[in-house]
Amino acid sequence: MNEHPRLTSLAHGGGCGCKLAPSVLRELLAGQPVAQAFPQLLVGTETSDDAAVYQIDDNTCVIATTDFFMPMVDDPRDFGRIAATNAISDVYAMGGRPIMALAxxxxPIDKMPPEQIREILEGGREKCLEAGIPVAGGHSIDAPEPIYGLAVIGLCHAxxxxxxxxxxxxxxxxxxKGLGVGIYSAxxxxxxxxxxxxAEMVASATTLNxxxxxxxKRxxxxxxxxxxxxxxxGHGLELARGAGLRLRLDQAALPLLTRAAELAEAGFVTGASKRNWAAYGDEVTLPEDLPExxxxxxxxxxxxxxxxxxxAPEAADEIVAQLHAAGLPLATRIGTVEAGPxxxxxI
Structure with missing residues (x-):
């Protein structure tokens, strides 16, 4: 009989739901020096982008990011796989290709056996191998709650x-991808x-972007x-603020995990969902009759x-078809970008 505690019982939160609320993060970063003193730093903290980008020469940019969190599943290997997939995604989101990672x-070494921790690390290594990169090192500490993730380095053409x-x-x-991972984790x-x-949630969260x-390239x-x-x-707002434009999202078009709507209606929501709304709700216009x-x-x-x-709107259908062919069956057109505040x- 396995007497080890459930991984999720060792953490007060889990997955990306552990992130600080957007309003708290903006307050902490307010007043930070502007990075323009470093002209080769193409992307810093100014637009809340996914990774930092530094231009080496006319052709090559280095992308650097780190992401880590507490478990939102109980299987240690799945926790490692999800955390690694999530961290590597920041490089992909900048248009880059990862080249190596650091763990x-x-x-909490007094609460977790070594074999469980090894499984977490092995899960992370597995996804890094799928992405074609080594885990080239890292850093570890004794902590009160389990935390795992990666620092990832990538490259892209300017x-x-x-x-x-x-x-x-x-x-x-x-x-x-479909929405509802936080609801499933709750x-x-x-x-x-x-x-x-x-299995559905893990499959989505371990699909590399x-x-x-x-x-x-397009x-x-x-x-x-x-x-x-x-x-x-929240991430749509980052895009809108950066461009100084307004997004119009069609809620009926949003792709969802199979049981996301059912579970949300039954009350399975995370504290982070409520913190998110409190942080940015005044920048969002919802239909008056939208249920909570x-x-x-x-x-x-x-x-x-x-x-x-x-x-570009004329390319949207072709791009959705390309995404489906690449193994992303839930890829969907969900809205438009418009002029406006x-x-x-x-809608």
């Missing part, structure tokens, strides 16, 4: 760099998600970001979620 590990701030008025918006915490539901660099793909802990609204549970689908924190693409209107 970030904090474990012409293929895709920021989250370069959307254009008239663009179509495409989302590549159900897991309460023992209310069956094996099929867990490796289509990002292919999208970045001139008709103007902006890319990945949707993680701030939900589709449907709003939670919009603020649900995604762990290792999909890419949000802003593309930065923010989001949900």
């Amino acid at each position: 970030v590990l904090g474990m 012409s293929e760099l895709r920021r989250n701030a370069d959307a254009r008025s008239g663009d179509a918006l495409i989302l590549t 159900a897991i915490k309460k023992g209310a998600l069956d094996a099929d539901g867990i 490796k289509i990002g660099p292919e999208m970045a 001139a008709d793909v103007h902006a890319i970001t990945d949707v993680t802990g701030f939900g589709i609204l 549970w449907r709003r939670h689908l919009l603020t649900d924190p995604q762990t290792s979620g999909g890419l949000l693409l802003s593309v 930065a923010g989001i209107t949900v």
Whole structure:
């Protein structure tokens, strides 16, 4: 009989739901020096983008990012796989290709056996191998709650760099994965998600966003970001603020995990979903009759979620077909980019 505690019982939060609320993060970063003193730093903290980008020469940019969190599943190997997939995604979201990773590990060694921690590391290594990169080192500490993730380095051609701030008025918006990971994780915490539901969530969260660099080769793909802990609204707002434009999202078009709506209506939501809305709700216009549970689908924190693409409207159908052919069957056109004050209107 396995007497080890459930991984999710060792953490107060899980996955990208552990992220600080967007309003708290903006407050902490307020007043930080502007990076323009370093002209080769093409992307810093200015637009809340997915990774930092430093230009080496006319052709080559280095992409650097780190991402780590506490477990939102109980299987240690799955935790490692999800955390690694999520961290690598930041490089893909910039249009880059990862070249190596460093492990970030904090474990309560008095509560977890070594074999369980090894499984976490092995899960991360497995996804790095799938991405074609080594785990070249890392750092570990004894911590009160289990934490795992990666620092990832990637490369891209300067012409293929895709920021989250370069959307254009008239663009179509495409989302590549279904929403509902946070809702599923809330159900897991309460023992209310069956094996099929867990498998669906893990399959989504361990699907590498490796289509990002292919999208970045297309001139008709103007902006890319990945949707993680701030939900589709939060990361959509980052795109809107960066471009100084307004997004119009069709809630009926949003792709969802199979049971996401059912579980949200039953009350399985995360604390992060509520914090997200409190942080940015004044920048979002919702239909007056929208039920609260449907709003939670919009603020649900995604762990290792999909890419949000802003593309030329005439190319949208072709791009959706390309995404489907690449193994992303839920990729869907979800809205448009319009002139107007930065923010989001949900219809």
